[in-house]
Amino acid sequence: MEYVSPEGLRLDGRRPMEMRQLRAEIGAVSGADGSAIFEMGNTKVIAAVYGPREVQHRSQLNNDKALIRCEYTMANFSTGDRTRKPKGDRRSTEISLVIRQTMEACILTHLMPRSQIDIFVQVLQADGGTRSACINAATLALADAGIPMRDLVTSCSSGYLNSTPLLDLNYVEDSAGGPDVTVGILPKLDKVTLLQMDAKLPMDIFENVMQLATEGCKAVANYIREVLIQNTKQLENRHADQLSLSLFRKLLLYGFCSWRIIKFLEKDVEEET
Amino acid sequence: MEAKPSSTSSSKFVDQLVVPGDVILDLSSMANQTIKLGGGLRQDGDSISVMKAGTLRFTKPNKYWVESSHKRYVPSAGDNVLGVVVDTKPENFLVDIKGPALAFLPVLAFEGGTRRNIPKFEVGTLLYVRVVNANTGMNPELSCMDASGKAAEYGVLKEGYMFESSTGLSRMLLSSPPYPVLEALGKKLSFEIAVGINGRFWVNASQSSTVILVGNAIQKSESLSMVQQKIYIEKLLKSIQ
Amino acid sequence: MWNYDLFKRAITLSYKRFRRILAGEIMEQRLANSLIMTVNEKNFIEAALLSDLRVDGRRPFDYRKLSISFGREDGSSEVQLGNTRVMGFVTGQLVQPYRDRPNEGTLAIYTEFSPMADPSFEAGRPGESAIELGRIVDRGLRESRAVDTESLCVISGKLVWAIRIDLHIIDNGGNLVDASNVAALAALSTFRRPECTLGGEDGQEVIVHPPEAREPLPLIIHHLPVAVTFAFIGKENVVVIDPTHHEEAVMGGSMTATLNTNGDVCAIQKAGGEGVLQSVIMQCLRIASVKSGDITSKIKSAVESYNTERSLRKIKRHNPPAGYKH
Numbered sequence: 135m136e137y138v139s140p141e142g143l144r145l146d147g148r149r150p151m152e153m154r155q156l157r158a159e160i161g162a163v164s165g166a167d168g169s170a171i172f173e174m175g176n177t178k179v180i181a182a183v184y185g186p187r188e189v190q191h192r193s194q195l196n197n198d199k200a201l202i203r204c205e206y207t208m209a210n211f212s213t214g215d216r217t218r219k220p221k222g223d224r225r226s227t228e229i230s231l232v233i234r235q236t237m238e239a240c241i242l243t244h245l246m247p248r249s250q251i252d253i254f255v256q257v258l259q260a261d262g263g264t265r266s267a268c269i270n271a272a273t274l275a276l277a278d279a280g281i282p283m284r285d286l287v288t289s290c291s292s293g294y295l296n297s298t299p300l301l302d303l304n305y306v307e308d309s310a311g312g313p314d315v316t317v318g319i320l321p322k323l324d325k326v327t328l329l330q331m332d333a334k335l336p337m338d339i340f341e342n343v344m345q346l347a348t349e350g351c352k353a354v355a356n357y358i359r360e361v362l363i364q365n366t367k368q369l370e371n372r373h374a375d376q377l378s379l380s381l382f383r384k385l386l387l388y389g390f391c392s393w394r395i396i397k398f399l400e401k402d403v404e405e406e407t
Numbered sequence: 408m409e410a411k412p413s414s415t416s417s418s419k420f421v422d423q424l425v426v427p428g429d430v431i432l433d434l435s436s437m438a439n440q441t442i443k444l445g446g447g448l449r450q451d452g453d454s455i456s457v458m459k460a461g462t463l464r465f466t467k468p469n470k471y472w473v474e475s476s477h478k479r480y481v482p483s484a485g486d487n488v489l490g491v492v493v494d495t496k497p498e499n500f501l502v503d504i505k506g507p508a509l510a511f512l513p514v515l516a517f518e519g520g521t522r523r524n525i526p527k528f529e530v531g532t533l534l535y536v537r538v539v540n541a542n543t544g545m546n547p548e549l550s551c552m553d554a555s556g557k558a559a560e561y562g563v564l565k566e567g568y569m570f571e572s573s574t575g576l577s578r579m580l581l582s583s584p585p586y587p588v589l590e591a592l593g594k595k596l597s598f599e600i601a602v603g604i605n606g607r608f609w610v611n612a613s614q615s616s617t618v619i620l621v622g623n624a625i626q627k628s629e630s631l632s633m634v635q636q637k638i639y640i641e642k643l644l645k646s647i648q
Numbered sequence: 649m650w651n652y653d654l655f656k657r658a659i660t661l662s663y664k665r666f667r668r669i670l671a672g673e674i675m676e677q678r679l680a681n682s683l684i685m686t687v688n689e690k691n692f693i694e695a696a697l698l699s700d701l702r703v704d705g706r707r708p709f710d711y712r713k714l715s716i717s718f719g720r721e722d723g724s725s726e727v728q729l730g731n732t733r734v735m736g737f738v739t740g741q742l743v744q745p746y747r748d749r750p751n752e753g754t755l756a757i758y759t760e761f762s763p764m765a766d767p768s769f770e771a772g773r774p775g776e777s778a779i780e781l782g783r784i785v786d787r788g789l790r791e792s793r794a795v796d797t798e799s800l801c802v803i804s805g806k807l808v809w810a811i812r813i814d815l816h817i818i819d820n821g822g823n824l825v826d827a828s829n830v831a832a833l834a835a836l837s838t839f840r841r842p843e844c845t846l847g848g849e850d851g852q853e854v855i856v857h858p859p860e861a862r863e864p865l866p867l868i869i870h871h872l873p874v875a876v877t878f879a880f881i882g883k884e885n886v887v888v889i890d891p892t893h894h895e896e897a898v899m900g901g902s903m904t905a906t907l908n909t910n911g912d913v914c915a916i917q918k919a920g921g922e923g924v925l926q927s928v929i930m931q932c933l934r935i936a937s938v939k940s941g942d943i944t945s946k947i948k949s950a951v952e953s954y955n956t957e958r959s960l961r962k963i964k965r966h967n968p969p970a971g972y973k974h
Contacts, residue, residue, distance in 0.1 A: 228783045230776075326929060329916050329929065332791035333914070609688075
């Protein structure tokens with residue numbers, strides 16, 4: 135099957151080195167300390183962060199650093215067919231472990247000893263590159279929660295089909311049986327923290343493919359930085375608004391309460407007379 | 408442990424290998440004698456039988472015990488051991504000494520120790536300590552002072568590397584005349600060594616290569632006979648030159 | 649009424665005390681189960697590595713001694729890498745194929761981490777590290793198409809061979825991934841499945857021939873993907889190969905590269921941990937390709953001697969020595 139046409143266009147019309155469209159939203163889960171939705175093309179992932187908070191199982195308490203826990207699940211409806219076992223299977227456990235270890239490398243855990251940080255990631259729509267989207271979403275959620283980090287972690291995948299390195303594979307390209315390289319980097323330090331690869335690749339071609347994925351990560355990093363700056367600006371405005379809003383709400387409530395009390399008292403007085 | 412008095416006769420198993428269940432003495436045939444039983448032996452009515460596999464030893468006038476080498480240590484009072492701090496409590500440090508239970512080191516058990524100058528040991532500190540008492544079923548108690556209250560050499564061991572071995576090797580390292588491997592290494596290299604009877608020893612030297620050499624040489628020599636040890640050490644020292 | 653209140657208070661207080669005691673006990677148990685490390689060890693390991701020395705006397709890129717032996721049955725192997733011991737067992741069964749792959753057999757890897765190997769392993773459900781190990785070995789073997797699955801098809805769409813690899817960890821001395829991978833490869837290389845022919849009136853009946861009747865067939869293995877694990881230790885991220893248990897406890901991150909002797913990278917797993925430069929990763933891959941060549945030749949020679957021994961055994965069986973009567 136032809137994944138790259140002779141003109142150099144992929145199945146969805148992209149060029150080989152073109153990434154899918156990115157979209158991020160911060161603050162999706164209001165009950166969480168930090169949350170984010172991250173979309174890469176048709177892949178949509180939501181991440182929520184709780185913490186730092188008290189350790190729930192005292193036996194796991196660590197005296198010099200924070201305990202990081204991570205859970206990765208796929209929603210039943212995320213792939214085409216309804217999945218039977220969305221969590222607890224081996225693939226989910228491995229990806230949970232991978233995400234946890236990747237985020238652990240960038241969180242400054244020694245600043246929050248004896249506490250726990252929970253990261254929950256759920257895939258809402260799966261179209262290839264779920265691992266990368268999860269890590270990007272987790273980074274945003276951690277930044278939203280204000281957890282001290284060494285650097286952002288961004289991730290992107292790449293592959294090699296029809297003798298061409300391709301950036302950001304979607305599901306069809308991923309299941310073609312060719313190699314799939316997922317890279318996670320710390321962009322400012324320019325260091326690789328996550329690297330996973332399967333299927334076969336000669337070593338020199340692998341170097342090109344990894345380089346391409348790293349470039350993709352840097353592009354994602356720029357986008358995430360933009361989103362965070364936008365969000366911080368909005369938060370500053372939102373706070374000012376919220377203050378006045380809450381005051382207004384309080385006034386309304388007091389007004390309503392006092393009106394009810396007066397009505398009640400009036401009724402009493404009426405009944406007496 | 409003392410037994411019924413009996414006549415003067417030593418067991419025919421002395422200096423031989425015994426296994427659990429062997430009866431080494433039958434007290435009914437002896438009369439009016441005091442026998443002291445050390446580790447590895449128990450009294451079962453009229454017979455003294457073996458609990459642990461090893462070599463039966465006897466010293467005059469009347470002490471019997473089984474000499475064996477294991478990876479775990481049975482705490483007994485008066486021993487010098489190497490412990491690792493695993494937790495701190497308000498009154499004690501919890502120290503692991505490879506025994507059945509964690510040992511307690513009171514925070515005041517240091518020379519000139521008062522409530523004001525309690526040492527701060529983080530988890531993982533290596534200590535050379537003395538076992539004060541070790542009653543069965545209770546956590547053993549340690550101290551960083553000798554019997555007269557002086558610090559002597561007890562305390563924190565800084566730098567260097569701790570190697571795990573067996574209780575038998577520790578006994579050999581502490582024996583006199585000195586262990587041949589130790590003597591030969593000491594003639595050529597300069598290093599510091601602390602041996603705990605609980606199957607741990609610590610080596611420190613100015614160069615990491617010396618520490619690694621000494622530690623691995625001692626560990627490997629445990630399973631060699633006297634002759635083989637000599638050959639091994641000679642080869643080793645030649646290769647350093 | 650007041651009796652009930654007092655009773656409730658007593659229960660709550662005793663429960664709180666019980667919980668505290670339990671937390672203390674669980675803490676002691678957790679301490680007892682994990683490796684007791686001294687601060688001296690971490691500092692010493694890092695300091696010694698600055699002069700290219702490791703605690704067991706190896707150099708940073710030396711492997712420990714690897715020995716491969718086989719059991720009596722086909723498809724069972726035992727690998728010892730330093731203090732690490734792993735056993736591998738391969739079994740085959742006839743099953744229905746997956747709907748989206750009707751012409752291919754299947755390959756599944758199961759790992760057994762018993763507390764016998766390491767007190768920090770929990771009995772029962774596999775923990776995270778057990779699953780990660782299974783997935784790394786699985787990715788190296790399956791995605792790189794090392795074992796030919798199309799030859800495992802008996803009747804397309806109806807019956808195929810399902811190969812199951814069981815890895816039992818006997819002793820954890822560090823670097824379980826490499827040892828388990830070698831055990832899996834060795835066991836797969838010596839596994840033989842019974843030959844089956846199609847018979848019956850419509851040619852749809854499958855006759856499985858017992859090993860005495862027809863010689864069982866080996867699996868078709870295209871290449872041997874060998875896993876090589878690197879550990880990054882200390883602030884300068886010094887790279888060492890084949891970490892021991894103690895080095896694993898102090899490392900900042902690790903990377904497993906699975907390569908074959910054809911120069912292909914079959915799988916890479918670097919799951920987080922300390923960040924490293926891309927140039928370091930490429931250097932590690934180059935070293936890994938050299939090491940994988942060594943390990944592959946070791947596996948091949950061990951399998952060859954096993955095969956010659958096996959055929960000798962068969963000859964003895966078929967040609968009994970003189971004087972032996974049936």
